[in-house]
Amino acid sequence: MLKEFSYLAPKNKTQLLKLLAEHTGKPGVGKTAKILAGGTDILVNIRNGFDKTDLLIDIKKIGEYSKLDFNKTKGLLIGANVTYIQLINNKNVKKHYPVLIETAGKVGSPQLRNRGTIIGNICTASPAADMSRSLLCLGAEVNIVSIKGSRSMKLKDFFKGVKKTALKAGEIVESITIPIDMADAKYGDEKLKRIKGHDLAQAAVSIVKKDKVLRVAISSCAIVPVLLKDFKSNVSSATVCKEALKSISPIDDIRASKDYRIHMVKTYIKRIMDKI
Amino acid sequence: MKINVKVNGKKYERDVRENMTLLRFIREEIGLTGTKEGCGVGECGACTVILNGKTVNSCIVLAVEADGAVIETIEGEAKNGKMSKLQNSFHEHHAVQCGFCTPGMVLSAKTLLKENPKPSEHEIKEALEGNFCRCTGYQQIIEAIQDASGQMKK
Numbered sequence: 494m495l496k497e498f499s500y501l502a503p504k505n506k507t508q509l510l511k512l513l514a515e516h517t518g519k520p521g522v523g524k525t526a527k528i529l530a531g532g533t534d535i536l537v538n539i540r541n542g543f544d545k546t547d548l549l550i551d552i553k554k555i556g557e558y559s560k561l562d563f564n565k566t567k568g569l570l571i572g573a574n575v576t577y578i579q580l581i582n583n584k585n586v587k588k589h590y591p592v593l594i595e596t597a598g599k600v601g602s603p604q605l606r607n608r609g610t611i612i613g614n615i616c617t618a619s620p621a622a623d624m625s626r627s628l629l630c631l632g633a634e635v636n637i638v639s640i641k642g643s644r645s646m647k648l649k650d651f652f653k654g655v656k657k658t659a660l661k662a663g664e665i666v667e668s669i670t671i672p673i674d675m676a677d678a679k680y681g682d683e684k685l686k687r688i689k690g691h692d693l694a695q696a697a698v699s700i701v702k703k704d705k706v707l708r709v710a711i712s713s714c715a716i717v718p719v720l721l722k723d724f725k726s727n728v729s730s731a732t733v734c735k736e737a738l739k740s741i742s743p744i745d746d747i748r749a750s751k752d753y754r755i756h757m758v759k760t761y762i763k764r765i766m767d768k769i
Numbered sequence: 770m771k772i773n774v775k776v777n778g779k780k781y782e783r784d785v786r787e788n789m790t791l792l793r794f795i796r797e798e799i800g801l802t803g804t805k806e807g808c809g810v811g812e813c814g815a816c817t818v819i820l821n822g823k824t825v826n827s828c829i830v831l832a833v834e835a836d837g838a839v840i841e842t843i844e845g846e847a848k849n850g851k852m853s854k855l856q857n858s859f860h861e862h863h864a865v866q867c868g869f870c871t872p873g874m875v876l877s878a879k880t881l882l883k884e885n886p887k888p889s890e891h892e893i894k895e896a897l898e899g900n901f902c903r904c905t906g907y908q909q910i911i912e913a914i915q916d917a918s919g920q921m922k923k
Contacts, residue, residue, distance in 0.1 A: 494788070495788040495789075495790065496788065497786075497787075497788050498787060498788055499787060500770065500787035500831065500833050502833075529831075529834075532829055532830060532831070532834070533811055533829055536790075536811075536829040536830075536831070537810045537811055537829060540809060540810055540828075540829075541810065549787075549831075551833075551834060553834070578823070601811075601899070602812075602814065602898045602899025602900075603824055603877065603880075603895075603896060603898060603899050604811070604814060604817060604824050604825050604826045604877075604899040605811060605826070605899065607823040607824060607825055608823075608825050608826070608829075608830070
């Protein structure tokens with residue numbers, strides 16, 4: 494049985510932002526509100542007693558948040574309601590940003606991919622978030638809005654710690670923009686897990702390469718997903734590995750040891766770079 | 770909150786609490802107990818139903834979120850007391866042991882075959898990724914789906 498909470502489903506952005514401003518969770522200022530999109534994280538957390546939210550604001554009725562638009566100059570816009578399966582089935586994404594499909598396909602199971610959203614994955618801000626790797630490599634920008642206005646930031650600056658983001662009270666990530674410069678890049682993604690489906694990654698690496706740039710992102714190896722500095726495309730895998738080890742800080746835990754994670758990060762970097 | 774849903778072709782209007790899951794709604798408000806609760810946190814797939822054409826774990830969907838939705842459960846599979854081709858195939862191949870995972874397995878398989886009528890063994894396994902069988906009966910389930918899709922040599 495889930496704890497009691499209220500539920501509201503605003504029909505447009507104006508209603509939503511008003512609600513978010515009214516319910517910041519600060520003492521005496523409305524209820525503690527959280528956004529409900531796919532629900533695949535938040536409803537699990539509520540069920541397990543980890544989340545004390547007393548108001549869920551469902552955004553699925555806000556039509557403009559379902560946008561998944563590709564533009565040859567602006568790149569890709571992913572709205573807050575876009576699910577993994579919508580991304581996977583999108584022709585433009587398949588053609589221009591296949592690394593997104595590769596990582597989206599590694600999330601959970603069909604049931605979770607049918608329901609969960611890309612932006613939900615980012616806002617949960619797990620160090621193991623599958624979408625973080627591909628989005629970081631592609632230089633994704635996070636578009637944040639509140640009743641006071643809007644702001645954008647690089648995804649790498651959005652992650653602040655384990656399940657912590659740069660979002661402030663009253664704000665929501667309404668979309669992610671992926672610039673055109675990394676469209677049609679060569680790519681590779683490797684994720685270490687015990688079983689396919691239903692397992693958090695123990696270590697994972699995405700790499701994209703286009704023209705003169707090679708970009709590497711690593712998840713499950715630090716308190717946040719890590720984006721390395723840009724490399725030249727003819728860089729050696731040894732140099733990338735060296736840089737990676739400086740930037741990650743994996744831990745020993747029930748899923749894998751620190752040494753094993755480091756070993757696999759190096760293995761994956763070499764494996765992907767050999768391929769692309 | 771008042772919600773309207775269509776379950777297996779029949780319309781229902783109910784007043785539900787915000788914290789009621791779709792799973793509990795189906796079992797307790799509608800009285801269809803073929804949908805099971807296993808883990809309750811979206812991992813095992815025993816509570817799988819088809820929501821607007823897509824499989825979901827009904828334990829992590831709220832009943833209020835399903836307002837206006839079209840839902841299919843295992844009870845919608847048999848027509849006029851006759852099992853569907855897929856159900857028959859599960860029966861013939863002994864793809865059922867304790868039966869707890871079976872409703873979810875059948876609905877995942879049904880969705881797969883609708884989108885991909887001749888799936889490979891690998892595609893079948895991927896489609897069942899979100900449905901756990903703890904009697905270790907996966908092989909028979911895979912064979913049942915291969916047979917139902919006309920891909921089994923006899």
